[in-house]
Amino acid sequence: MKLKLLSPLILGLCLVFSPLAKADSITLESHVGNTYTYDLTLDSNFNVFILDGFSLTGLSGVTNATLSGKLDKLFDISFNSTSVLVATIAGISASFHAPYSIGTLTLTSAAKTGMVDFTILDSNGLSCGKVGGPALAATPEPGSLFLLGTGALVVMGSMKRRFLTA
Secondary structure, three states, X not given: OHHHHHHHHHHHHHHHHHHHOOOOEEEEEEEEOOEEEEEEEEOOOEEEEXXXXXXXXXXXXXXXXXXXXXXXXXXXXXEXXXXXXXXXEEXXXXXXXXXXXXXXXXXXXXXXXXXXXXXXXXXXXXXXXXXXXXXXXXXXXXXXXXXXXXXXXXXXXXXXXXXXXX
C-alpha cells in the first residue's frame, strides 16, 4: 500500500526537479584539417568563475590553442601536447537565455573526434563528459531506399493501370 502512495510522489518530484538539472558542455563546432574549434556552452543564466575554468584531455599533438569571444576576455589558456587548460582567477558570465555559448577554443591537434574528454568547473558545479561532434549528414539506410523504390513502382503501376482502363 505504501508503494502505491510513494510511487506517484517520487514520479512527481522527478518531474518537478528535472528542469533544475544543469549540464554545461563542450562541443566540437568544426574540424578542418588538424584545426578543431570547440564551443563552451553554459546551461545556467548566471555563472561565476572563481579559480575555475575547463579542460580538454585525451588530445594528441597539440601545437597551438587560442580563445575567442567572451572566453578570450575572461580566461587564460595553457596547453601541452595532450591537454588544454582554460582557467581564470575570477570572472562572471550572464545571459537572459540559457543555454548559451561564451566563446570558442580553436586548437591544432592530431586528435580524432570522440576521443576528447572535458571537465568544466564553475559556480554551478562540476560537469564532465565526452566532447560531442558536429551532427553528421543524414544518410538513408539501404532498406529505406528499397521501400521507397517499391512504393514508387506500386504508385506508377496503379497510375498506368488507371490510364489504360480509362
